[in-house]
Amino acid sequence: MILLKNVYKSFGTMHVFKDLNLQISENKITCIIGKSGIGKTTLLSILAKLEHIDSGEIINDNPKISFVFQRDTLLPNTKVIDNFKYILGEIYDKENLESLVDTYLEKFGMLEKKYEYKENLSGGMVQRIKIIQALLYSSDILILDEPFKELDEGIKDVFVAELKKLKKTIIISSHDLELVNNIADDVVDLNENQFSYTVV
Amino acid sequence: MKRFIIQSNAIRIILITLFWLSIYQMLYMYINNDIYIPSIQSILKETTDIFTNKEKLIDIIFTLGRMIIGTTISIVAAIVIAVICGSKNYMFEFIKPAMAILKTAPSIVLILISLIWFDAENLPVIICVAMCLPIMFSNIVYGILNIDKVYIDFVKVYNIKRKNVYSYLYVSLLKPYFISGVNTIIGISFKVIIATEILALPDYGIGKRIYDSKLYLKTDEMLAWTVIVIIASLLIEKYFNKFIRKKVEVIV
Numbered sequence: 256m257i258l259l260k261n262v263y264k265s266f267g268t269m270h271v272f273k274d275l276n277l278q279i280s281e282n283k284i285t286c287i288i289g290k291s292g293i294g295k296t297t298l299l300s301i302l303a304k305l306e307h308i309d310s311g312e313i314i315n316d317n318p319k320i321s322f323v324f325q326r327d328t329l330l331p332n333t334k335v336i337d338n339f340k341y342i343l344g345e346i347y348d349k350e351n352l353e354s355l356v357d358t359y360l361e362k363f364g365m366l367e368k369k370y371e372y373k374e375n376l377s378g379g380m381v382q383r384i385k386i387i388q389a390l391l392y393s394s395d396i397l398i399l400d401e402p403f404k405e406l407d408e409g410i411k412d413v414f415v416a417e418l419k420k421l422k423k424t425i426i427i428s429s430h431d432l433e434l435v436n437n438i439a440d441d442v443v444d445l446n447e448n449q450f451s452y453t454v455v
Numbered sequence: 456m457k458r459f460i461i462q463s464n465a466i467r468i469i470l471i472t473l474f475w476l477s478i479y480q481m482l483y484m485y486i487n488n489d490i491y492i493p494s495i496q497s498i499l500k501e502t503t504d505i506f507t508n509k510e511k512l513i514d515i516i517f518t519l520g521r522m523i524i525g526t527t528i529s530i531v532a533a534i535v536i537a538v539i540c541g542s543k544n545y546m547f548e549f550i551k552p553a554m555a556i557l558k559t560a561p562s563i564v565l566i567l568i569s570l571i572w573f574d575a576e577n578l579p580v581i582i583c584v585a586m587c588l589p590i591m592f593s594n595i596v597y598g599i600l601n602i603d604k605v606y607i608d609f610v611k612v613y614n615i616k617r618k619n620v621y622s623y624l625y626v627s628l629l630k631p632y633f634i635s636g637v638n639t640i641i642g643i644s645f646k647v648i649i650a651t652e653i654l655a656l657p658d659y660g661i662g663k664r665i666y667d668s669k670l671y672l673k674t675d676e677m678l679a680w681t682v683i684v685i686i687a688s689l690l691i692e693k694y695f696n697k698f699i700r701k702k703v704e705v706i707v
Binding site: 304320321322324330331333337340341342344345392 | 606608612613615618623624628630
């Protein structure tokens with residue numbers, strides 16, 4: 256379980272969260288929704304300990320996190336397979352890693368792009384690789400920031416099915432309300448009350 | 456289509472070269488004094504002589520060797536220092552003044568001071584490192600300091616090992632900075648090494664030959680050596696870029 260208690264976060268004079276209280280259940284899919292600029296990415300960054308809070312408390316029993324960033328995180332001038340070796344090379348041995356990567360790339364229709372450079376991939380393909388990286392990294396919590404934005408409907412369904420199968424805490428920020436309804440166990444709507452919100 | 460583009464490129468280069476050669480020729484005819492402006496023919500003849508003279512080839516080899524050693528030391532040292540400075544801010548603050556001094560100090564002053572400390576044979580390499588290291592360092596450290604925060608966050612979240620950060624993240628993100636740095640120092644290293652050879656007068660070296668040509672007012676030989684330096688510099692730059700694109704697999 257992740258618990259945020261009386262969290263305050265501001266950037267200069269701009270308050271993003273004022274007394275935010277939030278509880279995220281273990282092994283469930285929690286979706287965070289809200290209009291642009293309301294603080295969805297900041298909240299995910301706080302949960303991943305990438306952003307400091309001004310005050311308050313964060314309780315997280317599971318420190319291992321995988322994160323699909325909204326921005327492009329694949330290495331430039333680098334092949335798809337090397338982007339996997341970069342984060343997973345120390346975890347899996349070479350053969351295991353290759354076969355795992357092959358399985359996932361095939362599942363998401365990307366096997367023929369294994370030795371392709373990142374620059375030769377479309378935005379949707381880059382997004383698929385980023386999600387596969389996060390899926391292959393063994394973590395307790397999976398955080399995805401707008402993960403389905405550039406994906407085709409068919410591929411989106413494959414990923415949704417894959418996420419539903421996972422037995423881990425999943426936190427997704429999304430604008431896609433139809434998808435949120437389809438996938439979410441819990442929904443955190445930051446539009447409702449930005450400064451004091453509690454979800455149980 | 457491709458063949459046509461290559462042909463038109465070749466024609467353009469030939470026409471530009473002919474234009475500048477004719478300007479030179481007119482200047483030569485106007486001055487009409489071989490000591491000030493030697494003829495194109497005599498420069499070409501001297502250039503051919505250099506390539507057929509064993510002793511003069513040794514001079515080229517010595518200067519090229521010094522250039523290769525000097526740039527290699529500069530590149531390796533710059534990478535090591537930049538990586539340390541990129542990860543430890545206090546080290547960057549510590550190194551910055553030294554690099555700034557080397558970068559701004561007039562090369563002639565450095566050469567003259569170093570002449571007191573070092574022997575003529577090693578001096579060109581030392582001065583080359585002193586001139587090239589700060590340029591290479593600035594390029595790489597600038598690349599490290601400008602790594603997008605999202606890549607740093609990615610490393611933190613996935614707890615990526617230092618070895619992989621260097622071999623994947625740094626290699627992929629710093630490639631353009633590395634290549635532009637090396638291209639810059641190739642030209643500079645030749646200039647600095649030859650200037651140092653002219654002042655330090657080691658036993659062998661293009662600079663020593665240029666100094667001798669000046670001493671005997673052999674302007675045509677002096678210009679022939681200059682032509683050789685320009686050609687060598689262009690060739691090294693060209694083949695370095697070709698090599699790096701093949702080896703490091705850069706996508707342009």
